[in-house]
Amino acid sequence: MIKNKFTKGSEWRIWDLHIHTPNSICQNYGNTPENWEKFISALENLPNDVKVIGITDYYFIDGYEKVMEYKLKHNRLKNIEKIFPILEFRIDTFGSGNENKLQKINLHILFDLDESNLSQEIKLVNEEFISKINISSLDEHKTKSLSKENFISIAGSLKEGFNSLIPSTRQVFEFLNSITWKERTFLFLGYKEWSNLEKNQQLKLIKDNLYSQVGAFFSNNFTTNPSNQSWLDEFGNKKLLHSLDIHEFKYLDTFEFEPDGTQKPSKNYQCNTWIKADPTFEGLKQIKYEPNERVKIQNTNPSFDFDKPYFSSFRFNNDEQIFTDDDDLIFDKSSAIIPLNPNLITIIGGRGEGKSMLTEYIATSFFDKETNKEGVFSKNGNIEVDYCKTIRNQSESLTFPINEDKHSVDFIYINQGNLKNQVEDREKKSKLANSISNLAKLKKSIFNEELNQKVLDNIDELHKLKEFLNENENKIEHLESQEKSTNEFINNITTKENKDKLEKYSKNLIELNTLKLKKVQLENFTKQLNENITSLNEKIVSLNEETKNIPEIEPSSKTFKNQVVAIDLWLKNVNKEIAKIEIEITKVKDEFEKYYKGDLTTLLKDVDKFQNSLFDIRKKIKETKAKQERLTKLTIELFTDNKESKSLISKIEEEYTIQKNKILSDWETFTKVDERKDLNIQQKEIMKNLLNDLDIEVIVDFDEQKFYNEIYHCINGSEWRVKNNKAAQVKHFGIENLSTFFEYIKNKYLQDFYSTGFYKETFTNVLFDENKRKQYIKVFPILKYQKKDLNKISVGQKGTVYLKMMLATEAFSKPIIFDQPEDDLDNEFIMSNLIDLFKNLKKYRQVIIVTHNANLVINADAEQIIIAQNNKGKLKYISGSLENEKINNKICEILEGGHLAFEKRREKYKFIK
Known part of the structure; x- marks a missing residue:
């Protein structure tokens, strides 16, 4: 049983699986005790991220055995979590680097050995693998096993034997596939030599066979690794690992010295192979099962990529x-x-x-x-x-x-059954749609507040005008009758002798009244200017709080200088005109006194009285006609469409289409993944995957039942007997959908408002106040999954859609x-x-x-x-x-x-x- 040491699970570490020792047949360290100590020290000074190394010597395991003696007996190499023995073999098939040079293909055999019983494990490798392999495939070497002594005895020296003799590849693979070693070895090939194996398709089958028997490849060229991996991918999914194939101290150096003796980091040591796995043999095997997930060839720790x-x-x-x-x-x-x-x-x-x-x-x-x-x-x-x-x-x-x-x-926390509750426990389609809209960052449909307020104000004004004009004393016929009778009173007190003088007196009196009214208006406006300054200064003080960023407004003489000057000039002219008319009135009175022998004071008082009354009546007639014109204009503006403009009611109807199009536009923006500059290529693919099969349809939903529920509160049952009769209500209003709703408002609303049986204010609010109207008219998206309405798919599919939307909204955070x-x-x-x-x-x-x-x-x-x-x-x-x-x-x-x-x-x- 493997001890459960790495509780955090699979983590990124550098695995350098191609380091030769001073015991290797080909090396430039020098096989001395001093150089061995230097070698171990160099391994101890490897970068912190290097946690797994492979001691990779040619054919023999004695270099690994010595390294492990340092680690296990002398408590060295604490920085390294795992050390694997790797035997590098030559394959008796050759590749060509160029037309004149053949290259031996390297087969690297990594062994899984139990460190708790290492001496017996090493003995097993020597006795059950190395010593059973013939030193070459020649008949004369059938009795010669692979050993340093046989290299020397046959070729004269260890190096010459290594260069000239190649064990049988067929025999090596036979032993590797045996019960003893099949599950305890991991094989690598040298990429460069293997890639040069095939010439004109002559050795394609051999090349493919070698590919099928190994788990990964080695390369010592980091620069060309991406392009070589791309070519290697044409054969399958095996990874090309990077290591420098270290044979000398130079490439183990992680620091070097300046001429003045100061230390600086060295770029000599390089291994850019990151494997996400426990530092174990089983961890290494994961690169066969999940090559793209478990291996990265790069300078920096993949954990920090995002x-x-x-x-x-x-x-x-x-x-x-x-x-x-x-x-x-x-x-x-x-x-x-x-x-x-x-x-x-x-x-x-x-x-x-x-x-x-x-x-x-x-x-x-x-x-x-x-x-x-x-x-x-x-x-x-x-x-x-x-x-x-x-x-x-x-x-x-x-x-x-x-x-x-x-x-x-x-x-994000989704507890057990939470998604199911989200899609089942919602009150019909609109609430689920709201949830989806929030996830997609679709802005809630907001009715045009300005339009809403304008409609409410106009309706309110219309009814006030109607109320005013319906009162007898405000009807034009009544006012014109008053005008006529008042004129008759004036004519009846006027004789031929005083007619001109009285008309002149009346005219002056009208002008005087008009000027005095204007004077009051101008004086009131001046007062308003001063009041506005006071109000604005109070707001400035509130905004400034402890600071004084906004200066206070100076008195009106400076602030509204142009307006004040104009008002003063106008007032002076008005006062002059008043004085002038008052003189004229005095003259008329003087003329009357010369020839009029009656009660002049009473006569002029009567004229004055009737003239003022006539002035007020005519003023009211003018105002009433203006109100009638305004009423006509408001009615047209609210309810009547023409070529020049749409009615406000039509604009309300159109507003729902605008809201619908806005949601569609927001969705389009949300789903345009390729245009997002904040996402990398893989993130864009993830987003496309999440949004795949999803689309929306935006509807303007008129809920007939909710509408009539609201209408119920508008009906006075004692006057209109259909309060509890739904069928009678539907028959009367004829409203079944959005179209008939707006048709009713345009053509029948005013008629019903002024008939009996309605609570008028409630009735108006239900139809015209957006806060009421949104109870039964809603704009919302219906999410489609595989072109099906969300309300027509299974609960599991709904949960799937909801999760996809949730993840698409915040996929990378x-x-x-x-x-x-x-x-x-x-x-x-x-x-x-x-x-x-x-x-x-x-x-x-x-x-x-x-x-x-x-x-x-x-x-x-x-x-x-x-x-x-x-x-x-x-x-x-x-x-x-x-x-x-x-x-x-x-x-x-x-x-x-x-x-x-x-x-x-x-x-x-x-x-x-």
Whole structure:
């Protein structure tokens, strides 16, 4: 059983699998004790990211044996987590680098040896592999096994023997495929020589056969690696690893010295092979099953390719009772600390083992995260969660004790059945549509407030005008009758002798009244200017608060200088005209006194009285006619369409189309993934995948039932007997849809408003106030999945759509915790889409899944598996990677179809194109 050492799961490390030792047949170190010490020291000074090395000597394992003696007996090489023995063989098939030079093809054999019994393991390699291989395929060497002594005895020297003798490749592969070694070796080929093997298709079958028998290739040229990998991909999916094929100290140097003796980093050492796996043999095998996910050839750590926040650990500082009213269920402190992988984490366990309990308990300690569990969680701070703000700096982290306080960290939490509730528990289509709209960042349809207010104001004004004009004293006929009778009164007190003088007096009187009215208006306007300044200064003081960024407005003489000057000039002219007319009036009175012998004071008072009355009547006639004109204009503006303009009611109707088009435009913008400059190529592909099969139809929905529910409150049942008769209401109004709704308003609203049986204000608000109207008229998108209305697909498909939208909205940011997605999602989507989706998304966000679906664990290539265990009410958690034998066995034990999923994953890349 492999010890569960790497609890954080699969992590990126540099694997340098091509380092020769001073014991190698070809090397430039010098095989002396001093150079061996220097060699070990150089390995100890390799960059921190180098955690796995391969001691790669030709044919023999004694160099590896000596390195491991330093590590195991002398406690050296603590920086290296795993050292593999690799034997480099020559293949007795040759490639051509050019027309004149043949090149031997290199076969690298990596052995999986148990370090706890290393001496016996090395003996096994020597006795059951190396010594059983003939030193060449020549008949004369059938009794000569592969050994340094036989190289020397046959060729005269070790190097000459190495150069001239090649063991039988057929025999090497026979032993490698034996029961002893088939599952304990990993094979590599040298890329350059193998790629030169084929000339004019003559050796294509041999080349393909060699490709099929190895797990990966080696290259020492980082610059050409991408183009060579591209060419290699034509044969299949095997990776081209990079290492310098180190034979001398120069290429082990990680620092060098300036002429003045100062130390500086050296660029001599290079290995750009990053493998995401435990530093174990099983970890290495993952590059065959998931080559594109597990291998990166680049200068920098692939973890830093995309920054993201993530939960970095769960800590169990003490036993914690889970529920306040149940002391039989606790989190066991023996779980200690669970470091969390920043990529894909799956939490598994049998029924009742506590896999969902952990995520539910932790997630609900953060704002806006709801629970499904029955009972009240007990949270006393014995469990802590670490949250790292950036993957590039572990010190940028926060620690949250799980207690009664709610914490503020933004992440998506989908608890068990939550998606199903989202798509089932919503009140019909509009609420689900609103949820979808929010996810797609589709702006809510907002009615044109200016238009809404204008309609309300105009309707209010129209009814006030109607009310005014319907009063007897304001009717034109009544006013004209008053005008006529008042004129008659004036004519009846006027004789031939005083007619001209009285008319002149009346005219002057009218002018005087008009001028005095204008004077009052001008003086009032001056007062308003001053009041406005005072009001504006108060606002300025409020805005400035402690500062004085906005200067206060100076007195009106400066602020409204032009207006004040004009008003003063006008007032002076008005006063002059008043004085002038008053003189004229005095003259008329004087003329009357010369010849009029009657009661002049009474006569002029009567004239004055009737003239003022006539002035008021004519003024009111003018105002009434203006109100009649305004009423006519308002009625046309509200209800009548013509060639020049649309009515306000038609504009309201048109506003819904505008809202509809705006939502469609927002959706188009949302789905134009290729135009987004903030996404890389893979992210764009992820977005396209998420949005695939999704589209929207925007509808303007008129809810007839809700409309008549609102109309119910407008009807006075005592006057109109159809209050509780729905059929009679429908017959009367004739409103069934949006079109008939607006037709009714244009043609019948005024008639009904002025008939009996309605609460007029309520009736008007229901029809014209958008806050009321939106109760029964809504603009919203209907999401289509595979061209089907969301309301016409299964619950699992709805959950699938909702998840896709949720992920598309924030695909590359905050962590997501998803409790048992298989319960909420369409199974076809899980198998054909979700697995690959999570494999891609985990690069850009931390994904934590609670699941009992083996494929989501295995074929999504989860970096970390956390296994929940319940031992008599004590919940405990262990964690590790897929390649960890203990974890591997638990997956197969717990998850139905686990063995099959592993086999499917292993078989995926066993082919040659």
